[in-house]
Amino acid sequence: MAAPPPWWPIPWKSSDLTKWFASRLHGGVAFTKDQSIRKRMRFGHTIEDSQKKYPEITDEILDNLQKWANDRGLPNIPKEQLALFTHSCYFDIEATRRCMNVYYSIRATTPELFNNRDSSLEHLQHSLRILEFAILPKPDQNGNWIFIHRLVDPRPSQYVFNDSLKLLFMSYDANLYTNGCSEGYILIVDMAKARFGHLIKLSINNLRKSLEYVQEGMPMRLKGIYVVNAIWFVDKIIALMRPFMKQELFEMIHIYSGDISDLYSHISPECLPKDYGGELDCIANLHKAHCMKLDQLRNYFREEEALFRNYSPNNVRAATKQIIPDATKNLKD
Incomplete structure (x- = not known):
């Protein structure tokens, strides 16, 4: 393959390519490997604050929800946000998953309200x-x-x-x-x-x-x-x-x-x-x-929007389809 012309805007060294993509995914700011959105997005409270008020918010629940989110292509969600989801659903895991799916689906597909x-x-x-x-x-x-x-x-x-x-x-x-x-x-x-x-x-x-x-x-x-x-x-x-x-x-x-x-x-x-x-x-x-x-x-607000910016309607449908078999399995069990 011939080398690209010198004015080509994409860097072709693998060490630079990651930074180039990161700079476009995160609003023009390049991040190193350990500087994820999760570290950027800070709340005015901590997960420890939430767990102190509501001990029902266990690390096991948070890990479960994060794994579920990762399996469906959702971004790396801050623990504080996961705590808000499960608390709003009175610590019911299945209800929390449905809540999360609606939350990200509607935010991703209704830019006039959430962009x-x-x-x-x-x-x-x-x-x-x-x-x-x-x-x-x-x-x-x-x-x-x-x-x-x-x-x-x-x-x-x-x-x-x-x-x-x-x-x-x-x-x-x-x-x-x-x-x-x-x-x-x-x-x-x-x-x-x-x-x-x-x-x-x-x-x-x-x-x-x-x-x-x-x-x-x-x-x-x-x-x-x-x-x-x-x-x-x-x-x-x-x-x-x-x-x-x-x-x-x-x-x-x-x-x-x-x-x-x-x-x-x-x-x-x-x-x-x-x-x-x-x-x-x-x-x-x-x-x-x-x-x-x-x-x-x-x-x-800008950082929070980045969590669902690339969440496409196709991903929404895929996530919804996956929920149905999960629910059916639970009924059989």
Whole structure:
């Protein structure tokens, strides 16, 4: 074989070739043999933190899950992430495997929700100006972390449904990054500034995918969804969602159209912001702090995306096909 021309962009020495490929797989940064994605991707907590809180997260379970992932061509997953998966499934191995498969499948095949999760991008900055996201600094009386999501700009023309979902899932990930395995999570959706025009901005396909992700792939224990300041067409939104919702999720939804104090029977005022008659800081300030956190986690989001960047639909189908024989075997046994 003739030698390539001198301007050929690929190095042909085997010692250089590995570095060349690595530099393109990891965002232009070359890594040595022991500098894997797993070492790059650091969480704001450690696996020891998770195991101390939940001794059920054993090394045996983590090794089992990593082997299962490797067999299906999934990347080398950090132990902290594996712990989140098994904790969200109450330490059931088979349920955890299904959760992992949905998690990586949907993230790999829904780029409009899970790619380019950089909060400095102008279109996401725009959505952060018309929406507010707050992670309350204090969990409720049961140890559940509370998310608040609301519109601050009532104009439907400014609302981008996919970006609102992307930022919501980024917010979930930001909390998982910091707090790791936690008792559970509650979402408060404030509809005070929602208008009927927002309803027609919804994408049915991505609504379906996001609900599948929340119910089957999100590595956290969702305990409740509280809709406050509900307006007249909330039933139409529920009707759109209902075909894609399991009964378990449907029963988590609580709707309040009257006085906000009705919420106090579920969440104590000491765990709510001033906007809702609570003792915590106002949502606007908490949103500003949250935006700063999203900005600080830009590298983390980029590295996390690299874990499933090359996960193709063909691999998704192969993994799904493998799950079915595994499940059948267990039934026979």
